[in-house]
Amino acid sequence: MTVTMMKPHIVAAQGFDPEHLTTLSRALASWFVRLDNSFFDVDDLGHKRSRVDVEHVAVIRFQEEFPGIPLNNVLLSAVLKRAIHTRHTVIDETILPWNGRVVCRPGDRRRIIVERGVATINAWKEPAYRRFGVGDAEYGVAGEFFDWFFTRPAEKEMFLNWLAWSLQNEGDKPNWAPFFYSAKMGTGKSALGRLLIRLFGEANAITQNNIDKLTGRFNMTLLRSKLVVCEEVNLRPGSGDANTLKTYITEKFTAGEAKGKETERVEQRVCLVLTSNHMPFWIEPEDRRYYIVNVDHEGYARGPRAEEFAALVGRLEDWSADPANIARLYNALMQRQLQADFSAKTLNVDTHGTEIMRQVFGNGRATILDQLKEHLDAKRQHAIAETDVVEVVTGKLHANINTTKHLMSDLGWSKSAVKWGGIDYARALWVRPGYVVERGKIFGPDGFEEALGQHLNDEVEVIR
Numbered sequence: 001m002t003v004t005m006m007k008p009h010i011v012a013a014q015g016f017d018p019e020h021l022t023t024l025s026r027a028l029a030s031w032f033v034r035l036d037n038s039f040f041d042v043d044d045l046g047h048k049r050s051r052v053d054v055e056h057v058a059v060i061r062f063q064e065e066f067p068g069i070p071l072n073n074v075l076l077s078a079v080l081k082r083a084i085h086t087r088h089t090v091i092d093e094t095i096l097p098w099n100g101r102v103v104c105r106p107g108d109r110r111r112i113i114v115e116r117g118v119a120t121i122n123a124w125k126e127p128a129y130r131r132f133g134v135g136d137a138e139y140g141v142a143g144e145f146f147d148w149f150f151t152r153p154a155e156k157e158m159f160l161n162w163l164a165w166s167l168q169n170e171g172d173k174p175n176w177a178p179f180f181y182s183a184k185m186g187t188g189k190s191a192l193g194r195l196l197i198r199l200f201g202e203a204n205a206i207t208q209n210n211i212d213k214l215t216g217r218f219n220m221t222l223l224r225s226k227l228v229v230c231e232e233v234n235l236r237p238g239s240g241d242a243n244t245l246k247t248y249i250t251e252k253f254t255a256g257e258a259k260g261k262e263t264e265r266v267e268q269r270v271c272l273v274l275t276s277n278h279m280p281f282w283i284e285p286e287d288r289r290y291y292i293v294n295v296d297h298e299g300y301a302r303g304p305r306a307e308e309f310a311a312l313v314g315r316l317e318d319w320s321a322d323p324a325n326i327a328r329l330y331n332a333l334m335q336r337q338l339q340a341d342f343s344a345k346t347l348n349v350d351t352h353g354t355e356i357m358r359q360v361f362g363n364g365r366a367t368i369l370d371q372l373k374e375h376l377d378a379k380r381q382h383a384i385a386e387t388d389v390v391e392v393v394t395g396k397l398h399a400n401i402n403t404t405k406h407l408m409s410d411l412g413w414s415k416s417a418v419k420w421g422g423i424d425y426a427r428a429l430w431v432r433p434g435y436v437v438e439r440g441k442i443f444g445p446d447g448f449e450e451a452l453g454q455h456l457n458d459e460v461e462v463i464r
Contacts, residue, residue: 016075021082024066024075025093028058028083030111033098033119040098042111042121054095055080091117104224106170106204106269123224127201129323130330137331141319142195145312148299149188155293157339158352162291164336165344166271167199170226174344175250177272179233179280179292181356186301189275191313193229196273198326199333200227207231215244220258223248223268234278242282248272249289281394285361288347294356371397372407382435383442383455386415386428420452 032039038048041057049057058080062071069075082088083095096112096119105113106124113120139146150156159178166174180189197205205227208214214222214230222228235242247254249272256266274290283290299309319325341351349357375392376384384392389408408415412433417426420440431437435444442452 016072016078017069020069020075021078022093024058024062024069024079025082027062027065028054028079029091029093029095031057031061032095033112033121034095035098035100039095045102045121051084054084102220102224103267104204104226104269106226108171123204124226125201125203127199127204127326129198129327132324132327134324134327134331136328137335138328139332140325140328141312141316142329145188145191145195145316148297148309148312149192149295150293151295151297152354154352155354158291158342159293160333160336161338161342162344163196163199164333165338165342167330167333168336169344171269173252173269173271176289176291176344176347177249177274179274179276179283179290180295181276181278181280181292182294182296182300183277184296184300184303185277186303186306186310187295187297187299188309188313189295190231191316193231193273193275195316195320196227196229198320199330200271205229210234211241211245214248215241217257218259220256220266223254223256223266223270225270227271227273230272230274231276232278233274233276233280235280235282237282237284239282245272246287246289280360283360286349287361288349290357291347291352291354292357292360293354368393368397369407369410373411376411376432382432382444382448383437383452384430385456386430388456389430418452420456422453 030042032041032049032054034040039051039054040048059071059076062069062076062079082093086094088094091114096114097117099118099120102121102123103113104124105122108122108124109126111122111125113122146156146160150159162174162176162178180192182189193207197207204225206222206225207229208222209231210233211230213219214228235245248268248270252267252269254266254268255263256268257263280290280292283292297303297309298305299312300306303309341348349361353361372393375396393407408430413430414433415428415430416437418429418437419426420429429437431442432444435442435448437443437452440452441449442455443449
């Protein structure tokens with residue numbers, strides 16, 4: 001085997017400009033990698049290509065992307081020889097062997113990262129607007145949108161700090177995620193998502209409904225993204241998806257799986273943004289991973305100012321379609337000075353907690369506990385089905401559903417599985433201290449005795 005120690009611009013070929021040989025060789029080496037005698041386009045790694053395919057593609061792309069370089073057979077042969085056939089040490093002028101790995105390295109403009117002679121593909125692409133040379137900085141129509149979307153200035157500043165930090169530290173990731181909730185439709189949550197995707201780059205971002213694809217199998221594409229916008233998030237409390245989501249928000253290294261491949265350790269830099277029209281009662285009390293903001297305003301669909309807000313969203317879409325405007329917004333965020341008490345790594349819920357966060361987290365545990373006790377005492381209720389506890393806690397007291405078990409336990413009530421009402425399977429039932437359930441009846445102090453079904457039907461108030 002002959003290894004040629006080549007240096008840039010030193011060639012023995014005749015009939016072409018040596019600079020052209022270097023330029024085209026570097027281009028071809030940046031387009032493809034090789035593995036097991038096959039070639040792979042760095043932008044389409046799912047399909048193998050033969051050497052003939054690569055050579056054919058090279059001719060077409062050379063003509064399209066380098067129209068100022070006159071192609072001839074001598075130059076083309078020299079390029080193919082240098083980039084494909086000859087073994088040499090100029091790594092940016094040869095199609096390198098690929099190790100099969102794809103990573104997301106935001107801020108690194110290299111698509112092919114070389115380590116120990118083999119190539120790793122960088123899925124992150126620098127957004128085109130950042131190469132336009134736009135120097136001025138302004139929020140433009142996006143600023144008007146932010147002023148309307150956020151009805152409380154402190155919440156707007158908090159989000160803009162998060163956004164600015166995420167762009168200023170693109171190679172890192174924040175440890176908490178903005179969560180935008182509105183009871184009404186048409187408040188601009190999706191419009192905000194589209195704007196963020198343009199900021200981070202459409203090749204680096206993805207929008208999905210709920211989090212099924214993110215937390216399910218074959219989620220590698222999402223984990224290799226820089227921004228993932230999850231719309232209409234609505235989870236079950238304590239579900240596996242909720243726990244997996246917490247991991248993706250805080251951890252840089254996790255497990256991921258691609259189709260046809262084994263699960264592997266993934267280095268991820270995902271920024272998550274979540275939206276929903278459902279109150280996120282599945283979030284555990286005092287969870288520091290979610291900054292929840294209520295974005296209801298008068299411009300919602302069919303609201304009193306719906307037409308005015310719809311016109312603003314339309315202007316935002318037109319404005320953000322111009323890459324130069326996105327560049328100006330990016331520059332403004334890159335120049336933004338972050339407040340001293342802001343941290344993208346730790347969310348201080350005491351300092352930065354919003355009103356809806358206090359509602360989701362239970363409006364204060366002691367208060368909810370007192371209200372629940374008063375409700376049960378007022379109804380003279382000595383037993384209550386688990387499902388009815390949930391209705392009371394979330395529907396009447398507007399507390400977090402995750403607190404149900406602990407609240408009832410703190411009141412001293414005990415939980416057991418009991419059959420009643422003619423149903424042949426056991427259901428969860430909470431019983432007041434000093435009371436017992438036996439043979440379809442509930443017994444208590446001072447000779448209290450009542451049929452369980454009658455007690456539950458008479459005393460339980462279902463809150464809708």
